[in-house]
Amino acid sequence: MFSAVLLEKDGSGRTARLAELAEERLPEGDVTVDVEYSTLNYKDGLAITGSSPVVRNFPMVPGIDLAGVVTESTHADWKRGDRVVLNGWGAGETRWGGLARRARLEGDWLVPLPAVFTGRDAMAIGTAGYTASLCVDALLAHGTRPEQGEVLVTGATGGVGSIAIALLAEAGFEVAASTGKPAEEAYLRELGATTVLDRAELSEGGKPLQKERWAAVVDTAGSHTLANACARTRYGGAVAACGLAQGMDFPASVAPFILRGVSLLGIDSVMAPKARRLAAWERLSRDLDVRLLDTIAREIALGEVITAADRLMKGEVRGRIVVDVNR
Numbered sequence: 164m165f166s167a168v169l170l171e172k173d174g175s176g177r178t179a180r181l182a183e184l185a186e187e188r189l190p191e192g193d194v195t196v197d198v199e200y201s202t203l204n205y206k207d208g209l210a211i212t213g214s215s216p217v218v219r220n221f222p223m224v225p226g227i228d229l230a231g232v233v234t235e236s237t238h239a240d241w242k243r244g245d246r247v248v249l250n251g252w253g254a255g256e257t258r259w260g261g262l263a264r265r266a267r268l269e270g271d272w273l274v275p276l277p278a279v280f281t282g283r284d285a286m287a288i289g290t291a292g293y294t295a296s297l298c299v300d301a302l303l304a305h306g307t308r309p310e311q312g313e314v315l316v317t318g319a320t321g322g323v324g325s326i327a328i329a330l331l332a333e334a335g336f337e338v339a340a341s342t343g344k345p346a347e348e349a350y351l352r353e354l355g356a357t358t359v360l361d362r363a364e365l366s367e368g369g370k371p372l373q374k375e376r377w378a379a380v381v382d383t384a385g386s387h388t389l390a391n392a393c394a395r396t397r398y399g400g401a402v403a404a405c406g407l408a409q410g411m412d413f414p415a416s417v418a419p420f421i422l423r424g425v426s427l428l429g430i431d432s433v434m435a436p437k438a439r440r441l442a443a444w445e446r447l448s449r450d451l452d453v454r455l456l457d458t459i460a461r462e463i464a465l466g467e468v469i470t471a472a473d474r475l476m477k478g479e480v481r482g483r484i485v486v487d488v489n490r
C-alpha cells in the first residue's frame with residue numbers, strides 16, 4: 164500500500180482526499196519510483212480544486228512533478244537506485260502523478276537529478292522553476308542581453324516569477340518585478356529585482372502601443388497584463404509568455420509585432436523535448452543559488468496538500484510549496 168492524494172469523480176460530484184492505495188493500482192510504465200518530494204504548482208492547484216478541467220480521467224493522483232529514486236526499471240536509461248526528476252508529460256493530468264509515495268512512469272520522461280541538488284531542492288524548483296529557466300533560455304536565444312535594458316517579470320512572487328527573477332539577476336539583467344503583493348518588496352529585492360511595480364499598472368486594458376520600457380518580458384499572467392507588456396516592450400525585444408494567472412485571453416493588437424518587431428515567444432514545459440529540459444536544468448544547476456530556495460520554498464506534508472491548493476488558487480502563496488510525501 165502507498166499514500167497518495169486521490170481525485171475522484173462520480174454522479175454526485177468530485178472529491179479530493181488522502182488515500183491508501185494498493186500497489187497493483189499503479190498504472191503501466193517501465194520505471195517505478197519511490198517518490199521523495201513533490202510540489203504544488205499552479206496547475207496542481209487547478210487540478211485539486213477542480214477550478215479548471217486539468218484532469219482528463221478519474222480517479223487521478225495529481226502532481227505534475229516528482230523527485231525520487233528508481234526501484235524497478237526495464238528502461239535502458241535507468242536502473243534501481245538512480246535519482247530522477249519528472250516534470251510534466253501529462254503526469255497528474257492524464258497519468259498518475261507525483262503527489263504520492265510511489266509512482267510508475269515512462270523512462271523517456273525522466274531526467275537525472277542534477278548533482279548539485281537534493282530531491283527537495285529539485286522540487287523547490289519544480290515545473291515552475293524549470294519553466295522560468297525555459298523562459299530565460301528563450302530570451303537569451305532571441306538575443307536579449309543585459310545592456311539592452313530592464314527585463315519585466317509578472318506574477319513576480321509566484322513560483323515561475325520568483326525563480327525567473329533569480330536566474331535573470333544572476334545572468335546580469337536588471338529585473339522589474341510586477342506584483343500584487345507590495346508587502347513582498349523585500350523578498351523580491353532579495354531575489355534580485357531592482358524595480359518593483361504594482362501589477363495594477365498592467366492589469367487593465369491599454370493602448371496597442373505604449374511608451375517603450377522593457378527590453379524583454381517573462382509573463383506568467385496572460386490577458387491584459389501580457390497585452391500591456393507587449394505594448395511596452397522596446398523595439399526588437401521579446402516577450403516569453405508562459406502563464407495565465409490573470410486569464411487565458413489575449414486582448415492585444417498586432418502593433419508591437421509589426422511596428423516594433425517585438426517577438427512573442429511561447430513557452431511550454433509539459434511536452435518540451437528532452438534536450439531543452441536538460442539545458443533548462445543545466446542553467447538551474449549552474450545559475451541558481453541553492454541558498455535562495457530556503458527563502459523561496461516552504462515545505463508541507465502530503466496531508467496538507469488539499470488545503471494548500473485552495474490557498475494557492477486564491478493567490479495567497481508566496482514562492483513555492485514543496486511536499487514531503489513521506490510525512
Ligand SMILES: NC(=O)c1ccc[n+]([C@@H]2O[C@H](COP(=O)([O-])OP(=O)(O)OC[C@H]3O[C@@H](n4cnc5c(N)ncnc54)[C@H](OP(=O)(O)O)[C@@H]3O)[C@@H](O)[C@H]2O)c1
Nearest residue numbers: 205294318319320321322323342343406407408409431432
Ligand atoms: N507554460 C507552461 O508550461 C507553464 C509551466 C508552469 C507554470 N505555468 C503557468 O504560469 C503561471 C504561473 O505559475 P506559478 O507556478 O508561478 O503560479 P503561482 O506560484 O500560483 O504564481 C502565480 C502568481 O501570479 C500572480 N497573480 C495571481 N493572480 C493574478 C492576476 N489576476 N493577475 C495578474 N497576476 C496574478 C501572483 O503573483 P503576484 O501577487 O506577485 O502578482 C501569483 O503569485 C500559471 O498560470 C501557470 O499555469 C505554465
